Amino acid sequence: NGNTKKRVLILMSDTGGGHRASAEALRAAFDDLYPGQLDTVIVDLWTQIVKGPFRNLPKQYMFLQRNPTLWKLTWFYGVFPLSRCITEEFSYWIAHERVKQAFLMYRPDLIVSVHPLCQTLPLRILKDMGIRERIPFVTVVTDLGSAHPLWFHKDVDICFVPTDRVRDIARRCGVSINKIRQYGLPVRPAFWKESRDKVAVRNELGLEQAPTILIVGGGDGMSAVGRVARALACRLSEEFSYAQLVIICGRNVALQEELSRMHWPLPVHIKGFVNNMSEWMTASDCIVTKAGPGTIAEALIRGLPIFLYGFLPGQEAGNVPFVVENGVGLFESDPLILANHVIELFREQSHLVQMSIQAKNVGRPLATYQIAKDICDLLWLQRTKSPVSSPLEVS
Numbered sequence: 387n388g389n390t391k392k393r394v395l396i397l398m399s400d401t402g403g404g405h406r407a408s409a410e411a412l413r414a415a416f417d418d419l420y421p422g423q424l425d426t427v428i429v430d431l432w433t434q435i436v437k438g439p440f441r442n443l444p445k446q447y448m449f450l451q452r453n454p455t456l457w458k459l460t461w462f463y464g465v466f467p468l469s470r471c472i473t474e475e476f477s478y479w480i481a482h483e484r485v486k487q488a489f490l491m492y493r494p495d496l497i498v499s500v501h502p503l504c505q506t507l508p509l510r511i512l513k514d515m516g517i518r519e520r521i522p523f524v525t526v527v528t529d530l531g532s533a534h535p536l537w538f539h540k541d542v543d544i545c546f547v548p549t550d551r552v553r554d555i556a557r558r559c560g561v562s563i564n565k566i567r568q569y570g571l572p573v574r575p576a577f578w579k580e581s582r583d584k585v586a587v588r589n590e591l592g593l594e595q596a597p598t599i600l601i602v603g604g605g606d607g608m609s610a611v612g613r614v615a616r617a618l619a620c621r622l623s624e625e626f627s628y629a630q631l632v633i634i635c636g637r638n639v640a641l642q643e644e645l646s647r648m649h650w651p652l653p654v655h656i657k658g659f660v661n662n663m664s665e666w667m668t669a670s671d672c673i674v675t676k677a678g679p680g681t682i683a684e685a686l687i688r689g690l691p692i693f694l695y696g697f698l699p700g701q702e703a704g705n706v707p708f709v710v711e712n713g714v715g716l717f718e719s720d721p722l723i724l725a726n727h728v729i730e731l732f733r734e735q736s737h738l739v740q741m742s743i744q745a746k747n748v749g750r751p752l753a754t755y756q757i758a759k760d761i762c763d764l765l766w767l768q769r770t771k772s773p774v775s776s777p778l779e780v781s
């Protein structure tokens with residue numbers, strides 16, 4: 387095999403938009419730092435490798451997202467040792483042969499997990515195969531203010547955490563301090579660079595040069611987006627003669643169609659899934675969003691004050707105090723009260739500017755590079771330790 391590129395396997399699952407976004411961010415950083423030297427493959431462990439009863443995991447997650455009580459139960463089901471242990475044994479029984487075959491096929495030199503359900507199973511199978519010592523395994527936690535214990539496995543080589551809060555959870559879950567590195571959340575390349583000129587970006591996107599409020603609900607477009615957008619549109623049109631809303635519905639096509647059919651009292655731009663979130667954020671003055679970690683990290687880098695209207699119980703709950711305590715936004719679940727807060731902020735321009743500066747201070751545009759650099763250092767170290775061109779070639 388003449389291919390001397392090192393193979394990095396990124397394990398994730400498409401539950402929400404954040405995990406794939408983080409995986410793609412890391413791949414882009416690897417290519418930027420070490421052009422042509424790495425072959426990075428991103429794989430959904432559960433739908434592409436394990437399949438069987440787990441092939442619908444992203445759809446089940448979408449369903450649970452819309453039913454917070456069920457989601458809460460699922461979240462805690464994974465916390466309790468007995469239920470966790472039973473599920474782990476069941477998934478091992480279903481999955482071990484397929485995961486083993488996948489490892490033989492991908493022949494990774496290093497594995498990165500960017501998902502809480504991608505630690506226990508792959509690490510156990512690497513051990514079964516007797517190759518764990520030769521294949522470094524790192525976790526990049528993509529939650530901000532709280533994180534499920536399943537993220538943390540004491541046998542990983544490095545566990546990257548974005549914040550003090552997540553670092554403390556990692557410690558409590560038994561990850562030793564010398565394995566923990568703290569930089570921030572991986573974000574896509576567009577967010578590594580300085581913001582472009584707002585006026586120019588607004589022109590390119592077909593927006594007015596007017597106060598702009600961006601409303602999003604994660605990759606799947608949480609349905610509450612509609613309620614929040616309507617409340618904001620009503621209140622804003624009463625207070626300001628000029629203002630515009632940008633509503634990004636993500637993959638929620640039904641929501642996009644529903645909102646597009648409605649009559650709005652002010653200029654509104656309704657979008658489906660956009661691939662240029664950085665531009666939409668640059669064009670906006672603040673963001674109204676659910677407490678998704680990816681969106682929060684990106685909004686901070688773009689210096690947007692953050693108004694949170696909802697969060698997923700469990701993993702997103704901690705993002706609320708993270709935003710509030712850092713002085714970069716607030717949480718309000720009542721859309722009309724939230725709309726009033728947005729209006730107040732636009733009236734108090736100095737407050738808006740101050741929050742925007744604070745958001746930029748908390749944002750971590752360099753995190754992706756720093757994480758990618760450390761991962762590659764581990765890979766190069768492994769190369770000097772083991773002269774075998776691929777750890778799996780000898781098994």
Ligand code: UDP
Pocket residue numbers: 401402403404405407602603604605606634635636637658659660661662663677678679680681682684
């Ligand atoms: N996103 C995007 N286009 C869209 C909607 C969302 O690129 O139309 C991205 C968003 O910028 C963020 C991610 O999807 O990077 C959503 O991640 P988050 O953690 O906020 O929420 P999740 O969807 O994972 O629940």
